[in-house]
Amino acid sequence: MNELASFLEYKDQGIWLQIYVDPFNKRIRIDDYYGNLQAIIEYAEKLIKEKKLEKLIFKGRKEHFQAFIQQGYILEAQIDHYFLGSNAYFFTKYFDSQRMENSHWITEDQIIHSINGMALSAETIHPPQEYHLKKVEAEDAENLAQLYQQVFQIYPTPLHDPEYIKKTLVEGTIYYCFYGNGKIVSAASAEVNQTYRNAELTDCATLTEHRKHGFMKILLKKLEQDLYKQGIYCSYSIARSLSFGMNAALHQLGYEYRGRLRNNVFIYDKLENMNVWVKNLAEQPNFRQ
Known part of the structure; x- marks a missing residue:
C-alpha cells in the first residue's frame, strides 16, 4: 500500500516544487518550492484534483504567510527554525468536506x-x-x-x-x-x-x-x-x-x-x-x- 507514495520534482518556467504524493493517506505535501507563488499554488491544486486526493499541505515560508491565507489556506501548525533557522508553516486546504470532520x-x-x-x-x-x-x-x-x-x-x-x-x-x-x-x-x-x-x-x-x-x-x-x-x-x-x-x-x-x-x-x-x-x-x- 505505502509503496505507492512517491517524491516528485516539478520544474517549469518560473517555478520549482518538491512534491510528496501520498495516495494511501489521500494527500499531497509540498515540501519545498520557489518561484512565482501564485503559479506554484495553481499547479499544486491542479495536481491534487487530477489525482482525486483530499488534502493539500504546503510547508510554507514566513514571507508567504499572508499570501496563503488570502488563497483560502488554513494554518494548522509550525516548526520553529525548520528552514536553516527560519520557521516552516503547515498551510492546508481540503478538497473533500468529510476530510475536515473529526469527533476527537x-x-x-x-x-x-x-x-x-x-x-x-x-x-x-x-x-x-x-x-x-x-x-x-x-x-x-x-x-x-x-x-x-x-x-x-x-x-x-x-x-x-x-x-x-x-x-x-x-x-x-x-x-x-x-x-x-x-x-x-x-x-x-x-x-x-x-x-x-x-x-x-x-x-x-x-x-x-x-x-x-x-x-x-x-x-x-x-x-x-x-x-x-x-x-x-x-x-x-x-x-x-x-x-x-x-x-x-x-x-x-x-x-x-x-x-x-x-x-x-x-x-x-x-x-x-x-x-x-x-x-x-x-x-x-x-x-x-
Whole structure:
C-alpha cells in the first residue's frame, strides 16, 4: 500500500516544487518550492484534483504567510527554525468536506491542557539490566520490522519491510532501540534533512508489555545527542493527538506544542490528527558539556 507514495520534482518556467504524493493517506505535501507563488499554488491544486486526493499541505515560508491565507489556506501548525533557522508553516486546504470532520478534537484539546500542566522531566531513567540500548544497523532491520508489525496495523511508511528500513539507514535516518530477550521491544528514529539542517523524531514504538520502563525518553535523548553532534539543532516530532503518553513524553523532554494536523494520516485503524512538537537543541546546555 505505502509503496505507492512517491517524491516528485516539478520544474517549469518560473517555478520549482518538491512534491510528496501520498495516495494511501489521500494527500499531497509540498515540501519545498520557489518561484512565482501564485503559479506554484495553481499547479499544486491542479495536481491534487487530477489525482482525486483530499488534502493539500504546503510547508510554507514566513514571507508567504499572508499570501496563503488570502488563497483560502488554513494554518494548522509550525516548526520553529525548520528552514536553516527560519520557521516552516503547515498551510492546508481540503478538497473533500468529510476530510475536515473529526469527533476527537475536544478530547485532544483536553489532553494538551493536561500535559501543559506537567513538570518537565529531570530524572535519569535506569531500565532493568535485562534490556540493552543499541544504535540500529542493517543487521537489526528484520528484528526492527517485526516490532513495527506488532505495534502498528497501519502506518504511513512501510516500516513493516526490512528492506525499506535498510534503505532509510543508507539515506541517513538514525534509529536507536532497546533489545530484551533477543528481540527489539522499543525503538525510535530521527529522519534527517541535511539540506535545511533539521530532523524529525519519529517511528516511536514500544511493545505494550514493556511500556513501564521509560524507554522512549531514553531513545529520544540519544537521538538528540546524535543530532547535536552533527550540528542539527531543529528537532521536531509529530505525534498521534490521542496518545497521552507520547505527547506527555515530548512535553517532559522540553518540546513545545505548535499545533495539530487534522485528519493527517492513517495509523492503527483510522485517520488520525497529529500534534506537532518542536525543540531547539542549540539551547540545551547539557549537550555542550
